[in-house]
Amino acid sequence: MSRTRVRVTVRLKPAILDPQGRSVQATLHRLGHDGAENVRVGKVIEFTRPGPPDEAAHAAVRRMAEEVLANPVLEDVEIDLREAPDAPEG
Amino acid sequence: MSRTRVRVTVRLKPAILDPQGRSVQATLHRLGHDGAENVRVGKVIEFTRPGPPDEAAHAAVRRMAEEVLANPVLEDVEIDLREAPDAPEG
Numbered sequence: 126m127s128r129t130r131v132r133v134t135v136r137l138k139p140a141i142l143d144p145q146g147r148s149v150q151a152t153l154h155r156l157g158h159d160g161a162e163n164v165r166v167g168k169v170i171e172f173t174r175p176g177p178p179d180e181a182a183h184a185a186v187r188r189m190a191e192e193v194l195a196n197p198v199l200e201d202v203e204i205d206l207r208e209a210p211d212a213p214e215g
Numbered sequence: 216m217s218r219t220r221v222r223v224t225v226r227l228k229p230a231i232l233d234p235q236g237r238s239v240q241a242t243l244h245r246l247g248h249d250g251a252e253n254v255r256v257g258k259v260i261e262f263t264r265p266g267p268p269d270e271a272a273h274a275a276v277r278r279m280a281e282e283v284l285a286n287p288v289l290e291d292v293e294i295d296l297r298e299a300p301d302a303p304e305g
Contacts, residue, residue, distance in 0.1 A: 131251075134259055149260060149284070158279045160264040161221075169224055169257045170239060174250040189248045194239070 129178040130209035131186055135195045135202055136167035170194050178206035219268040220299035221276055225285045225292055226257035260284050268296035 137143050143165050150164035176182055183206060190202040227233050233255050240254035266272055273296060280292040 136259070136261075146260075146262075150262070153279055153283055156283060158275070158283065160266075160275075161262045161279070162264065164260065164262040167259045167261065169226070169259050170236075170254065171226075171257065172236075172240070172251045172254040174252065176250075185248070185250075189243055189251070193243055193246060193248065
């Protein structure tokens with residue numbers, strides 16, 4: 126049976142201030158890693174699910190993302206689906 | 216002057232338990248989103264830096280990742296570099 130490898134990336138919307146990103150940027154510079162600008166920190170939620178990476182899978186994952194994984198008011202969601210090996214990974 | 220769009224994805228190593236992923240998985244199932252297995256939660260740190268996305272940029276970002284962005288004992292790092300538009304994004 127086919128399985129799908131799901132990657133959901135959740136980022137703060139561009140207009141939302143990202144204090145965690147600011148803090149990471151300041152730390153990078155303080156430790157001599159120059160040049161990083163506009164640092165933003167997001168989340169990546171990865172899992173497998175049964176079935177192929179088709180339209181229905183995309184719709185189901187979009188519902189998961191909007192209802193559980195992200196805050197649609199503050200965050201944007203990017204969904205990436207790939208065919209996975211037959212056996213679950215873990 | 217060319218600029219590079221950097222994406223660093225930080226994930227717990229596969230052998231490390233991920234309680235946050237377990238909790239997300241349980242919540243998905245509780246709310247009727249069936250089928251998600253082996254849920255893992257990671258971080259994505261994104262920024263721009265001056266210069267092209269070449270070997271030197273990759274080496275510099277690898278040092279940032281290992282010294283600041285990740286814990287190399289517990290976490291794996293994936294680095295993705297792309298050519299960015301000339302103007303900084305934000």
